[in-house]
Amino acid sequence: MEILFDEASQNPKRIALRGRLDLKGSGEIDLRFTSLTATDASNVLVDMSEVEFIASIGMRLLLTCAKAKAARGGKLALYGLQPMVAEALETAGIDSLIPLYADAPAALAGLHA
Numbered sequence: 001m002e003i004l005f006d007e008a009s010q011n012p013k014r015i016a017l018r019g020r021l022d023l024k025g026s027g028e029i030d031l032r033f034t035s036l037t038a039t040d041a042s043n044v045l046v047d048m049s050e051v052e053f054i055a056s057i058g059m060r061l062l063l064t065c066a067k068a069k070a071a072r073g074g075k076l077a078l079y080g081l082q083p084m085v086a087e088a089l090e091t092a093g094i095d096s097l098i099p100l101y102a103d104a105p106a107a108l109a110g111l112h113a
Contacts (some may be wrong), residue, residue, distance in 0.1 A: 001025030020060030
């Protein structure tokens with residue numbers, strides 16, 4: 001699992017994930033992803049277009065960070081999800097807690113709505 005962070009982005013922060021968000025992948029990015037997403041009030045856009053699989057542990061990581069972000073007054077949004085990943089998140093009901101968008105412009109508009 002790989003995490004890319006656009007250092008120039010501030011609000012919203014822009015993060016891209018690549019790989020499998022399973023037990024191994026979640027463990028590889030947990031601390032960095034949490035420090036980038038959950039520690040301040042800025043909004044965060046997460047590009048999920050290169051995440052090919054998500055397990056429940058990956059969903060937990062996203063949900064935990066989204067809740068921490070909300071507690072600080074910020075929002076976390078996901079965009080560009082592959083169909084299988086989007087279906088898994090929707091089936092688990094995560095989409096009612098973390099907004100899912102087709103692309104970055106839609107996610108940015110959603111954060112400002």
